[in-house]
Amino acid sequence: MIWQLDLAILTLVVIVGIGAITVKDLLGAAIMFGAYSFMMCLLWSIMGAVDVAFTEASVGAGVSTVFFVAAVFRTTRRTKD
Amino acid sequence: MKITGLIIAVLTGALLIYATADFPAWGDPASPASTHVSPRYIEKTIEETAVPNMVTSVLADYRGYDTMFETTVIFSAGVACFLLLRIFRREEPEERLYRHVLTGVTIHVKKGGKLPPSDDFERIDTEWTPHDLIIKTMCRLLIPFIQLFALYVIAHGHHSPGGGFQGGVMLGASVIVLAMSQDLRTAVRRLREKVDALLCATGVFIYAGTGALCLLLGADFLNYRALAPLLNVDPIMARSHGIFIVEIGVGIAVMATMIWIYSNVSSSGKYDEGL
Numbered sequence: 318m319i320w321q322l323d324l325a326i327l328t329l330v331v332i333v334g335i336g337a338i339t340v341k342d343l344l345g346a347a348i349m350f351g352a353y354s355f356m357m358c359l360l361w362s363i364m365g366a367v368d369v370a371f372t373e374a375s376v377g378a379g380v381s382t383v384f385f386v387a388a389v390f391r392t393t394r395r396t397k398d
Numbered sequence: 399m400k401i402t403g404l405i406i407a408v409l410t411g412a413l414l415i416y417a418t419a420d421f422p423a424w425g426d427p428a429s430p431a432s433t434h435v436s437p438r439y440i441e442k443t444i445e446e447t448a449v450p451n452m453v454t455s456v457l458a459d460y461r462g463y464d465t466m467f468e469t470t471v472i473f474s475a476g477v478a479c480f481l482l483l484r485i486f487r488r489e490e491p492e493e494r495l496y497r498h499v500l501t502g503v504t505i506h507v508k509k510g511g512k513l514p515p516s517d518d519f520e521r522i523d524t525e526w527t528p529h530d531l532i533i534k535t536m537c538r539l540l541i542p543f544i545q546l547f548a549l550y551v552i553a554h555g556h557h558s559p560g561g562g563f564q565g566g567v568m569l570g571a572s573v574i575v576l577a578m579s580q581d582l583r584t585a586v587r588r589l590r591e592k593v594d595a596l597l598c599a600t601g602v603f604i605y606a607g608t609g610a611l612c613l614l615l616g617a618d619f620l621n622y623r624a625l626a627p628l629l630n631v632d633p634i635m636a637r638s639h640g641i642f643i644v645e646i647g648v649g650i651a652v653m654a655t656m657i658w659i660y661s662n663v664s665s666s667g668k669y670d671e672g673l
Contacts (some may be wrong), residue, residue, distance in 0.1 A: 379571055
């Protein structure tokens, strides 16, 4: 485990996580969640949990982002609060 | 109200971070999990199940009951989306759009209107749909390879990371890519809604059925050793093959559910115009 890489990705996870809840555009939030999942996937693979990383990449970063985008497309792009 | 929420969230987060200090360090060989739980599986997996990837054998064999209900959760998610969103009332849309393929001219057909008798028209969605040859061709090229890789992931889960869940998601994603690059109707024409729903249930049935078969053959539920006489192998290989059968079930269930949820959400239950 390279700690510099670990720290960089952890920082990005936090930034993307805060970004996902503060951004007003829901489509942007969906993409942020995708990025978050991808960062988590990198973290899992750094820690050697390749199976979990694979699941995170396919489900979290892939399909669930598509579901979010589809839901935003059928509802509204702006949040109420 | 927002301030209270923020304070509660920050306090809970701080408490959680404080609590993680009590966790054993990452990869600590003296942690409780590493002293007697993990070594048991690391040492015995190969001789008991003949599966090199320990994660697969733990997921589908030692903790098979757990994974069965995980598959059931996925299935229920699909059914919930279907029950909440699907609209069966067949209502003629106000206006349909058709594109003349040869010239690229779009024509609007009002409710009750008829299209000129020609094969050169293709139905397009009312939302913005550019005629993008590059995306369509690239997706058509990529989809077979995505599906092939997904099958590899399912079948090779014994030896490398992967398995039914990941492979199933990728198979589902390949159909979703088709639905996004062409339109939902093309994807639904390839895999009908009824077939999709049936596949969804079939996957769970394969998993639970394998368990029930073991029960019928006189062993515990999901104890694949009992399948040895049926598969004509020794009990250890029977466990390996049992895991494979179960992974196929998981793959089918997950694939069908992903497509089912996508079609319901993206067309808001009408199965007419997708994303």
